[in-house]
Amino acid sequence: xxxxxxxxxxxxxxxxxxxxxxxxxxxxxxxxxxxxxxxxxxxxxxxxxxxxxxxxxxxxxxxxxxxxxxxxxxxxxxxxxxxxxxxxxxxxxxxxxxxxxxxxxxxxxxxxxxxxx
Numbered sequence: 049x050x051x052x053x054x055x056x057x058x059x060x061x062x063x064x065x066x067x068x069x070x071x072x073x074x075x076x077x078x079x080x081x082x083x084x085x086x087x088x089x090x091x092x093x094x095x096x097x098x099x100x101x102x103x104x105x106x107x108x109x110x111x112x113x114x115x116x117x118x119x120x121x122x123x124x125x126x127x128x129x130x131x132x133x134x135x136x137x138x139x140x141x142x143x144x145x146x147x148x149x150x151x152x153x154x155x156x157x158x159x160x161x162x163x164x165x
Contacts, residue, residue, distance in 0.1 A: 064099075066095075066096045066099035066100075066101040066104065067096070067101065069092050069093075069095045069096035069099075069101070069104070070092070070093060070096040070097075070101050070103050070104040070107070072092045073088075073089045073090070073091075073092030073093035073096065073104065073107065074089070074107070075089075076088040076089035076092060077089035077093075077107075077111075077116075077117075086111075086116050086117035087117045087118075088117075089111070089116075089117050090108070090111055090116070090117030090118045091117075093107045093108045093111065094108060097128075105128055105129075105131060106129060108128050109125045109126070109127075109128035109129030109130075109131075110125065110129070111125070112124050112125035112128060113125025113126065113129070
């Protein structure tokens with residue numbers, strides 16, 4: 049990805065383009081072309097997800113579940129991921145559910161190591 053495409057994404061996002069908003073969220077989440085800022089990433093993914101962008105919904109569910117850029121809430125993150133999986137873009141949503149299963153696996157491993165008898 050080129051710097052010009054990052055700037056173009058920001059310009060398009062300001063015109064309420066859900067795909068561009070999700071892309072700007074990704075840039076903030078990963079610190080590409082901008083200073084990494086998880087709260088701004090959450091904001092941009094939320095704007096895109098509110099327009100039913102399934103990729104943004106998938107990312108938002110993951111961010112809520114692990115508490116990236118927002119308060120951690122497993123139940124809400126799971127519900128957001130499930131909602132996105134009911135949309136027509138199943139492959140993107142399947143990726144989000146895969147991420148969510150990874151989170152649960154890590155949670156249960158931590159729980160079992162912390163509270164083992």
